[in-house]
Amino acid sequence: MLDSTDTPHIVFDRITKSFGATEVVPPLDLTINKGEFIVLVGPSGCGKTTTLRMLAGLESVTTGAVHIAGRDLTHARPGERDCAMVFQNYALYPHMSVRENIGYAMKVHGTPKEEIDARVGEAAALLGLEPYLDRKPRNLSGGQRQRVAIGRALVRHPQVFLFDEPLSNLDAKLRVEMRTEIKLLQKRLGTTAVYVTHDQVEAMTMADRVVVMRAGVIEQVDAPIRLYEEPANRFVANFIGSPAMNFFEVATRDGAAWLDGQRLPLSPETFARIGARDRVTLGIRPEHMDGGDAPAPLTLRCDTLEPLGAHTLVLGHVGEEKVVAQVEPRFPAEPGQECTVQIDMSKAHFFDIDSEARL
Amino acid sequence: MSHSPQPDRVKYAFILPAFLLVLTITLFPLIYALVVSFQTIRIVPPIPPRFVGFDNYTEILGSARFWGSIQVTAVIVFISVALQYVLGFALALTLHHNVPGASLYRVSFLLPMFLAPVSVALIARMLFHPVLGPVNEFFTLFGLENLPFLTSPSFAIATLITVEVWQWTPFVVLLMLAGLQGLPSEVFEAARVDNISTWRRFRDLTFPMLLPLSVAVVFIRLIEGFKIIDTVFVLTGGGPGTSTETLTLFAYNEGFKKFNIGMTSALSFLFLIVVILFGTLYLAAAQRMIRRYQ
Numbered sequence A: 001m002l003d004s005t006d007t008p009h010i011v012f013d014r015i016t017k018s019f020g021a022t023e024v025v026p027p028l029d030l031t032i033n034k035g036e037f038i039v040l041v042g043p044s045g046c047g048k049t050t051t052l053r054m055l056a057g058l059e060s061v062t063t064g065a066v067h068i069a070g071r072d073l074t075h076a077r078p079g080e081r082d083c084a085m086v087f088q089n090y091a092l093y094p095h096m097s098v099r100e101n102i103g104y105a106m107k108v109h110g111t112p113k114e115e116i117d118a119r120v121g122e123a124a125a126l127l128g129l130e131p132y133l134d135r136k137p138r139n140l141s142g143g144q145r146q147r148v149a150i151g152r153a154l155v156r157h158p159q160v161f162l163f164d165e166p167l168s169n170l171d172a173k174l175r176v177e178m179r180t181e182i183k184l185l186q187k188r189l190g191t192t193a194v195y196v197t198h199d200q201v202e203a204m205t206m207a208d209r210v211v212v213m214r215a216g217v218i219e220q221v222d223a224p225i226r227l228y229e230e231p232a233n234r235f236v237a238n239f240i241g242s243p244a245m246n247f248f249e250v251a252t253r254d255g256a257a258w259l260d261g262q263r264l265p266l267s268p269e270t271f272a273r274i275g276a277r278d279r280v281t282l283g284i285r286p287e288h289m290d291g292g293d294a295p296a297p298l299t300l301r302c303d304t305l306e307p308l309g310a311h312t313l314v315l316g317h318v319g320e321e322k323v324v325a326q327v328e329p330r331f332p333a334e335p336g337q338e339c340t341v342q343i344d345m346s347k348a349h350f351f352d353i354d355s356e357a358r359l
Numbered sequence B: 001m002s003h004s005p006q007p008d009r010v011k012y013a014f015i016l017p018a019f020l021l022v023l024t025i026t027l028f029p030l031i032y033a034l035v036v037s038f039q040t041i042r043i044v045p046p047i048p049p050r051f052v053g054f055d056n057y058t059e060i061l062g063s064a065r066f067w068g069s070i071q072v073t074a075v076i077v078f079i080s081v082a083l084q085y086v087l088g089f090a091l092a093l094t095l096h097h098n099v100p101g102a103s104l105y106r107v108s109f110l111l112p113m114f115l116a117p118v119s120v121a122l123i124a125r126m127l128f129h130p131v132l133g134p135v136n137e138f139f140t141l142f143g144l145e146n147l148p149f150l151t152s153p154s155f156a157i158a159t160l161i162t163v164e165v166w167q168w169t170p171f172v173v174l175l176m177l178a179g180l181q182g183l184p185s186e187v188f189e190a191a192r193v194d195n196i197s198t199w200r201r202f203r204d205l206t207f208p209m210l211l212p213l214s215v216a217v218v219f220i221r222l223i224e225g226f227k228i229i230d231t232v233f234v235l236t237g238g239g240p241g242t243s244t245e246t247l248t249l250f251a252y253n254e255g256f257k258k259f260n261i262g263m264t265s266a267l268s269f270l271f272l273i274v275v276i277l278f279g280t281l282y283l284a285a286a287q288r289m290i291r292r293y294q
């Protein structure tokens, strides 16, 4: 098992991408270490696929440079980069059987037949494709096709894996299984991987580091847990975590935050960091509203309850602002009535109201 | 409202008129021609029809001119369709890869297809004039003066093939280009990422994926090609002698020079049989090839 190293493997040096006059990716810097599993995540249309395609060489870089393993490959053909890619819509060879699809690149590059068979067999076993080896892609389900596409990338033993939403067409159970498999396999092979998804759970569970993008701009690059605990700005805070973080506009004075006339005491260090402000954004995750290290009572109007078994979601309002709180199943609340939750103020986040940056 | 199924017979009653109409329009002339082919009918001078059985067929099958015309037709069709396909596919590939000025080429390449074959043949007749034509001037540059483009059998066949290729390659370009543009681009991107060379991408991906289309395009051109008449009529008139006489021209000469309608009908049916024969052989071969790839 190889853990990610600190040796830079892929370097994006201020790359930009424009389609005609529209700049899709403004200058972007990113260094990916050898053996690292990087996940690009962000809302639809933010430029994840474009960035990945620039790395693969399928999309030209408008300005800037791409280095892989110390070589400047900005203008190299895709084939020279030793990457293997799994496409969003499979891109299988329609007239070849599953076996031929997986083994095709090896066959063209003159790998001995026994080795091709061995590697195809290994990949098929791993991906549960053995019963389908002689079928054509059109006779496979979406999930099976996607696994063939993954198998085709795996058998090549490339320097870099590129995944473009490879699990988007699988059912929930298979998706959970496959993400573990991919992650374990990547660690076993020690191959650097760049993985695109817009599913934040996938991003959090698979990544060594997550790159959160918005409109082509990298908002934060960090380990999943840091992303959760210390989001760099309101966008990241909102994007990571489910259900999403609550945001309130509050005032800070006298060592506390004031929300709708209710006093939420802050620790002296926190208050010293933020200072007295008329308007500031307070962010608190729903799962941090049921007691904890520094509980502060907050009264809210309960609109509806969503019992999920392990816990219950209280959907309501504080003043004009919507709030979602995650509480224990037997929490005393009635729709239409007021109820009081205990906010863990040690888990509260503060963001500048204008720049939205973390305070 | 309940939805009871219509009684079955009523729907046939509604279809019947259309069915009969189509039957009359398509089948009647064929059957009429078949009947005529077993008779001797002359319009000029008018002689009352006389039933002769298979006499017309045996006479045609026994004539060297008939077998010659089959050979001429087959040579022209097979060589010209092969050239049309190879050239057309190559041009389509070039246009597909957006060479500079592709859109201009796209229009100009298609023009020959829109011309009437008669006018193409007339233009060709001027171009290939053994003394005055520009083609002669071109070959004169290499010291080959006054080549008998239309007056020596093998030259004349080559000229006919050239004209056919010139006129009908655009058809292949058009369809193959449409086929290329319908191919999924990610499949080729996947191959590029996997470092598959351009040639292997063509051989292993483009060609097999377009094989069903290729089979159809070649089939259309074969069937159309067998009917070649106007080009030959204008360019060589089947000459010198009958050395460039195609099946259809032979039938035309029988019908409109000798006014032997019975003979012409018999010839038409033999023509039909020849086309069906070649067509079936071709499709059988194509089917085997497709099955190997698909």
Ligand SMILES: Nc1ncnc2c1ncn2[C@@H]1O[C@H](COP(=O)(O)OP(=O)(O)OP(=O)(O)O)[C@@H](O)[C@H]1O
Binding pocket: A019, A024, A042, A043, A044, A045, A046, A047, A048, A049, A050, A051, A198
């Ligand atoms: N060929 C193109 N021409 C013009 N604009 C393009 C082109 N390809 C992508 N774009 C634009 O670039 C932006 C980023 O697209 P991209 O495919 O990278 O998004 P994405 O993050 O992968 O989204 P998704 O999650 O929906 O796949 C989009 O706004 C898209 O409209």
Ligand SMILES: [Mg+2]
Binding pocket: A048, A049, A050, A088, A164
């Ligand atoms: Mg995408």
